[in-house]
Amino acid sequence: MAKRVAIVGTGQTFHKSHRPDVNGQELINEAVQRALVDANLKMKDISAILIGNMDHFEGINYVDCWSVDGSGGVMKPVIKLTTGGTTGASLAIGGYHMVASGMFEKVLIIGWEKNSESDTTGAITTAFDPIWDRQVFAGAISGLAAEAQGYMARFGACDRDAARVSVRDRKHATNNPHAQLRKEVTLEEVLASPMLADPIHLLDVCPRTDGACAVIMANEDVAGKICSVPDWIWATAARHSYTYLGDGDWGRLTSMEKCSKEIWKKTGIKEPRKEIDVIEMYQPYSFAGLIWIEDMGIVGHGEAPQYIWDGNTDMGGELPVNPSGGVIACNPIGATGLIRCAEAAMQVMGKADARQVPDVNFAVSTGFGGCMWTDMLLHGKKKPN
Amino acid sequence: MDKAAIIGVGMTKIEANKQRETFADMAWEAVNKALADAGMTIDDIDNVITTSSDFWDGRTISCMAVADASGAADKNTSCVEGDGTFGAFYGYTRALSGSYKTTLVTGHSKGSQCVSSLITNSSFDPIYERGLGMDMITACAMQANAYMDRTGLKPEDMAMVSVKNHGNALKNPVAQLPMKISVDDVMKSEMIADPLRKLDCSPVSDGCCAVIIAHESVATKFKQQPVWIRGLSFCTDHFFFGDRDLARSKSLAEAAKNAYSMAGIKDPKKEIDVVELYDAFTYQELLWLEEMGLAEYGKAADLLKAGHFNMDGPLPVNPSGGLLAGHPVIAAGLYRIAEVVMQLRGDAGAHQVKKAKTGLAHGVNGLCGQSHCVWILDKER
Amino acid sequence: MAEKEQLIIESGDASQPFAYAVGMHGSKFFTETRDNKRFMGLKCPKCGKVYIPPRGVCGQCFVEMNDWVEVGPKGVIGTFTILRFAFIDPETGHQKPVPYGYGFIKLDGADTLLQHYIALEDESKVKVGARVEPVFAKDRKGSTRDVEYFRVID
Numbered sequence: 001m002a003k004r005v006a007i008v009g010t011g012q013t014f015h016k017s018h019r020p021d022v023n024g025q026e027l028i029n030e031a032v033q034r035a036l037v038d039a040n041l042k043m044k045d046i047s048a049i050l051i052g053n054m055d056h057f058e059g060i061n062y063v064d065c066w067s068v069d070g071s072g073g074v075m076k077p078v079i080k081l082t083t084g085g086t087t088g089a090s091l092a093i094g095g096y097h098m099v100a101s102g103m104f105e106k107v108l109i110i111g112w113e114k115n116s117e118s119d120t121t122g123a124i125t126t127a128f129d130p131i132w133d134r135q136v137f138a139g140a141i142s143g144l145a146a147e148a149q150g151y152m153a154r155f156g157a158c159d160r161d162a163a164r165v166s167v168r169d170r171k172h173a174t175n176n177p178h179a180q181l182r183k184e185v186t187l188e189e190v191l192a193s194p195m196l197a198d199p200i201h202l203l204d205v206c207p208r209t210d211g212a213c214a215v216i217m218a219n220e221d222v223a224g225k226i227c228s229v230p231d232w233i234w235a236t237a238a239r240h241s242y243t244y245l246g247d248g249d250w251g252r253l254t255s256m257e258k259c260s261k262e263i264w265k266k267t268g269i270k271e272p273r274k275e276i277d278v279i280e281m282y283q284p285y286s287f288a289g290l291i292w293i294e295d296m297g298i299v300g301h302g303e304a305p306q307y308i309w310d311g312n313t314d315m316g317g318e319l320p321v322n323p324s325g326g327v328i329a330c331n332p333i334g335a336t337g338l339i340r341c342a343e344a345a346m347q348v349m350g351k352a353d354a355r356q357v358p359d360v361n362f363a364v365s366t367g368f369g370g371c372m373w374t375d376m377l378l379h380g381k382k383k384p385n
Numbered sequence: 386m387d388k389a390a391i392i393g394v395g396m397t398k399i400e401a402n403k404q405r406e407t408f409a410d411m412a413w414e415a416v417n418k419a420l421a422d423a424g425m426t427i428d429d430i431d432n433v434i435t436t437s438s439d440f441w442d443g444r445t446i447s448c449m450a451v452a453d454a455s456g457a458a459d460k461n462t463s464c465v466e467g468d469g470t471f472g473a474f475y476g477y478t479r480a481l482s483g484s485y486k487t488t489l490v491t492g493h494s495k496g497s498q499c500v501s502s503l504i505t506n507s508s509f510d511p512i513y514e515r516g517l518g519m520d521m522i523t524a525c526a527m528q529a530n531a532y533m534d535r536t537g538l539k540p541e542d543m544a545m546v547s548v549k550n551h552g553n554a555l556k557n558p559v560a561q562l563p564m565k566i567s568v569d570d571v572m573k574s575e576m577i578a579d580p581l582r583k584l585d586c587s588p589v590s591d592g593c594c595a596v597i598i599a600h601e602s603v604a605t606k607f608k609q610q611p612v613w614i615r616g617l618s619f620c621t622d623h624f625f626f627g628d629r630d631l632a633r634s635k636s637l638a639e640a641a642k643n644a645y646s647m648a649g650i651k652d653p654k655k656e657i658d659v660v661e662l663y664d665a666f667t668y669q670e671l672l673w674l675e676e677m678g679l680a681e682y683g684k685a686a687d688l689l690k691a692g693h694f695n696m697d698g699p700l701p702v703n704p705s706g707g708l709l710a711g712h713p714v715i716a717a718g719l720y721r722i723a724e725v726v727m728q729l730r731g732d733a734g735a736h737q738v739k740k741a742k743t744g745l746a747h748g749v750n751g752l753c754g755q756s757h758c759v760w761i762l763d764k765e766r
Numbered sequence: 767m768a769e770k771e772q773l774i775i776e777s778g779d780a781s782q783p784f785a786y787a788v789g790m791h792g793s794k795f796f797t798e799t800r801d802n803k804r805f806m807g808l809k810c811p812k813c814g815k816v817y818i819p820p821r822g823v824c825g826q827c828f829v830e831m832n833d834w835v836e837v838g839p840k841g842v843i844g845t846f847t848i849l850r851f852a853f854i855d856p857e858t859g860h861q862k863p864v865p866y867g868y869g870f871i872k873l874d875g876a877d878t879l880l881q882h883y884i885a886l887e888d889e890s891k892v893k894v895g896a897r898v899e900p901v902f903a904k905d906r907k908g909s910t911r912d913v914e915y916f917r918v919i920d
Contacts, residue, residue, distance in 0.1 A: 001387065002483025020772040023512060054446070055439040055466070059777060061508040064467060065751030068624050075639060078621040078756060079475065082439060082466040084446035090463050094475060101478035102386035103617075122856035127445035130786045132819045134857055135910045136881050138849050142868050145847030153845070153894035197847040197868070236484070240462050243409070243453045244819055246870050246879035250845040258459065370446050407789035413823050413830070427828045443784035453825025495787070503782045512775050 004384055005099040006223035006230030007349075008106075008216050009039025010342035015180045015211030015330045018116040024058060025070030028112050028212050031335075032072055035108065035214035038351075039226055046216070047104040048077040050094050052087040053113050053334030056123040071110055083240065084127060085140075085369020087111060088213065088337025089282065092365070092377055093236040095217045105219055106226075111338035112212035115331075120208050127370075133245055138197070140284060141205060143245060145197035147372070148287040150251030152199065154302075157290055159199045161305035163190035165289030166203050166328055168314055173325020175315075175355040178339075180209050180330040190286070204286040204328075211332030213339045220383070231345035234362075234378040237262040242371040253288075255374035256295035256366070263378050264297065269362075273298045277360040278347045279313075279321045280340040282368040284331065289313075289321065296364075315357070323347065323355040337367030337375060344379045388766065389480045390604040390611030393423025393597035394723035399561040399711030402497035403591040408442065409454035411493055411593035416455050419489070419595035424608025430597070432485040433457040436465045436472030436492035438715050440504050455491050455595075468492075468663075469594060469719025470619075470748025470758035476598045477614060486600040492716035496589035501714075508752055510625070521665075521752065522586060524626070526578035528753040529668040531632040533580065536683035538671070540580045544571035545689050546667040547584045547709055553696055554706025556735035559720075561590050561711035571667075585667040592713035594720045601766075612726045615743070616648025616761030624755065637676040637757040645678075648761040650743075653678050657761075659728045659738050660700065661721035662747040664707040669754065673747065674702065677759070701738040704728065718748020722760060729764045791820040794834070796908040803902050807876050809833040815877045838873035840899045840919070845870050846884055846892060867892055871916055883915035891918045 011034025013019075019027060028051075036042065049071050051064050060066050064073070064080035071078065083090040088111035095109040121139030128137050137143070151157060167187055173179040185203055193202040223230040239255035242248055260272070269275050276298075283289050290304040298319065299307045307313070313321040322328075324343040327336055344365035346352040360381065367375035395418025397403075397411050406414075412435075420426060433455055437447040444450065448464035451457075461484075465472035469492030476488035505521035529543070548568055554560035566584065574583040604611040620643070622636035623629045641653070650656045657679065664670040671685040679700065680688050688694060694702040703709075705724040708717055725744035727733040742764045750756035788796065791808060798806045807816040808831040810824035816835055817824070824831055846869040855862040867884030869892075884892055885901070898916040906912040 002481065020774065052466075056445045058511075059507060059780075060511060061438070061440040061504060062467070062751045062755075065621060065755045066508070066510060066624050068621055073621050074623055075620060075636060077619045079471050079619070080466045081463060081475070082446070083448060083464045094463060097475070097482040097484065098478045100483055101481035103478055103481070119854050119856070121853040123445055125856050126443075127449070129450070129819075130444060130784070131788050131792055132910060133881060136866075136868050136883055138853060138862065138868065141851070142847055142849055145849075146845045146868070146870055149847055149894060150845040194851070196851040197849045200847075236461075238461050238463060239459065240448070240452050241458045241825065243449060243821065243825065244878070246818065246844075246881055248879075250870060250879070262461075371449050404787050405790055407787055407792070407822075410789055410822055440782070443782065443786065453821070454823045456825075456828050458825035458828070498785050498787060500783060507782070511777065515777075516775075 003219040006232045007345040008226040011035030011214045012178045019210040028070035031212035031214040043072040046108045051110040052081045086367040086375045089367020089375035092341040109215045111335035113332040113334040114210045115208040154251045162286035165286040169326045169328040173329035179325040206284045206327045206331035209332040213335040231348040235263045235266045238375040240373040253295045259376040260296045278357045280343045280365045340365040388601040390613045393419045395419030395595040399592040408450040412451040413454040415593040415595040427456040430489045433462040434476040467750045468748035488598045491595045492719040493593040494713040494715040495591040535632040542686040543667040544568045546670045550707045550709040554710030560706040587708040587712035590713040615763045616644035618643035619758035621756040634676045640757045640759045641677040644759040658741040659744040660702045661724045663749040704736045721746040800906040800908045805838040807837045818876045837875040841871045841873035844872040844879040885917040
């Protein structure tokens with residue numbers, strides 16, 4: 001019989017634009033040590049390790065092997081998952097499956113990136129097909145700008161609507177000591193910041209970050225013994241459907257729509273807007289804060305701007321999104337999806353301190369990356385049936 | 386724990402350069418062969434794991450190239466980076482997780498597209514090691530020297546592995562380098578990195594392999610006879626060579642011990658009937674066999690000389706020809722699993738071994754066998 | 767004791783050259799563009815979707831495609847952006863000249879979009895739905911560069 005699985009501890013580095021004081025193994029180790037302390041466990045208690053990043057950001061092949069001095073993986077099973085921007089979320093989903101299978105009692109999941117060590121746009125560009133995509137592609141921003149243009153053309157939103165999302169996330173980030181950018185911005189500042197790729201301004205997008213995140217998952221036999229309020233994983237979903245960038249339905253994130261429908265169906269959630277208490281979304285730029293909550297089924301198509309303007313996704317609103325400040329405030333890419341998962345877990349466990357949303361029963365975390373792909377997890381306070 | 390079985394396998398021919406084909410084309414061929422082997426359609430598959438390497442493929446997010454052709458569109462999917470045995474391991478846990486029942490696992494690589502020494506050089510630590518210009522071959526040459534020094538073996542002893550495996554490949558239609566050679570031929574081949582000569586080294590290869598793993602509740606619902614996964618374990622040693630005993634492989638001994646224990650195997654020498662292992666270099670077949678407890682340390686060469694590991698010997702090792710006869714990195718371990726499955730089903734054709742109820746498949750990640758994955762497969766549940 | 771000086775080791779010009787196989791479908795597309803200045807897509811026998819870039823498999827239907835159809839050469843802008851920030855082009859190692867128009871072109875008769883440059887002769891005319899035509903390179907070698915860019919036509 002498959003086992004139910006819960007998150008019992010999380011750890012993050014204090015993410016910064018550049019961490020020349022540590023090498024990769026040391027950065028990883030900071031997050032690992034914090035997760036072990038959070039769960040009150042020792043390395044010997046860990047049965048297996050999952051680790052991931054995006055290889056070409058650091059230029060290290062076989063990172064699972066190279067990183068053992070930081071991850072604690074010496075003489076343990078270590079496996080690497082890599083799916084691009086979704087890596088962190090794919091790792092969380094992988095940890096869930098490995099514990100659920102009954103093979104491992106407790107696993108340590110690590111996502112990390114030292115984006116400062118390479119040219120991020122160059123590395124992202126090489127993610128795309130060398131023959132068809134690379135000539136014109138310009139890193140993540142060009143693809144995202146194309147999505148934003150598609151959405152604006154279809155639903156009439158504008159850059160001011162998107163800027164409101166940046167303002168929200170940057171405000172939320174002031175409550176999160178781990179976030180990289182912890183200074184509020186105004187609508188005017190976002191709109192006046194340099195235009196990178198129409199309609200995206202500098203303050204609409206995520207920064208480059210050095211950081212690591214570690215999450216410990218345990219099975220139902222031990223989760224309740226490790227912590228009083230474990231964060232139970234209710235369901236996971238992933239859609240990595242597109243192969244070439246031109247295959248996308250520009251202006252809609254169909255992978256998000258498919259993942260959320262699958263999760264709502266699996267768990268019997270009928271009205272996500274009412275039943276979900278908080279969302280930690282891998283939202284690398286402001287427009288995604290509009291488009292993707294529509295695709296998630298929180299509001300209808302074209303309804304996000306008004307929903308956002310009404311403050312519903314702010315702290316204290318109907319459904320707070322990104323209490324951590326999200327990706328716009330901090331983006332160590334290989335860690336980012338796992339940070340969303342850790343932040344959602346902290347909300348359920350009641351450990352989110354100044355960024356805590358009251359009475360969280362259900363939280364959603366997502367990952368975004370690749371070719372408009374989505375990974376998604378539903379977290380809950382109650383043990384799933 | 387529930388049980389799972391492998392119910393279908395598909396392999397492309399391993400070739401030096403599949404220039405006509407993209408990664409997706411290779412995946413399409415291997416996946417369709419596996420589906421046909423299992424008697425399934427893509428609709429019977431409920432999730433997909435691809436295995437690839439961004440470094441070997443020369444592309445960040447290498448899995449992007451193969452999702453559609455692997456049938457992953459609109460299915461739950463993920464990607465393991467590393468040897469295919471690790472990808473299959475994740476696929477196995479998904480089949481047991483309660484979320485899914487049937488996992489399709491693929492692994493692909495095209496060594497022909499890159500300069501392999503530059504790719505393996507990037508496996509070394511960028512701060513302390515990389516500038517020395519090390520690559521996989523020079524690293525393994527050091528390991529071969531350490532192993533020979535400890536055991537007193539000679540290059541001629543290692544060369545016998547090349548003779549056996551290239552010879553076995555003569556009967557394997559998917560092998561890249563079937564060759565009838567002698568120890569003398571190996572000893573006269575070009576010196577690559579002392580003590581490794583050209584015929585001690587596996588070639589650069591292209592290929593894709595697919596396997597289908599099913600939960601016990603559905604394992605017998607399709608046409609193919611299931612091969613059961615009885616034991617499975619993996620383990621990672623220290624990274625820096627200075628931190629390890631390079632003449633040994635502690636992590637393999639540990640992985641094998643755990644896999645035997647899970648499978649309830651007490652005497653592997655008696656209970657294992659066929660082995661497909663990761664012989665990237667000749668000495669590795671001997672060292673790996675010893676660390677897996679299938680020969681005493683330093684004594685595998687004697688057994689090899691006596692014919693113990695021949696196709697008609699008591700314990701056939703690499704009847705397919707192994708990596709020495711074709712080494713598509715990443716896919717290589719998955720080919721080992723597929724080959725053992727074929728042997729246990731009795732479907733291996735010309736390279737079928739006589740008695741095979743229980744088999745061992747083995748894969749490696751990292752430099753000089755830092756991380757090993759050991760599978761115990763069985764004809765019977 | 768923590769050392770105050772924090773050193774960086776640079777990889778210098780280290781690179782990993784690759785020879786990417788275009789494959790049989792892409793090779794057909796590029797030789798047609800090179801020799802006949804026309805674009806060829808592959809049509810799914812099941813759903814009828816016409817794919818650019820051509821590939822062997824319709825992912826949604828999981829069937830092999832062999833039915834070549836000519837698409838374009840004209841089309842409309844499916845979506846686009848104008849790149850205004852300078853970055854190092856990993857293809858060349860040099861800074862990419864900006865601004866440039868970056869478009870997803872829906873070629874007439876195709877269902878997926880082809881990425882390419884869009885000329886910025888008049889930025890106000892570059893919008894979703896605008897009609898475009900390719901400007902072919904004089905010296906064509908069989909790659910995406912055989913089209914210099916697409917331009918908006920009235």
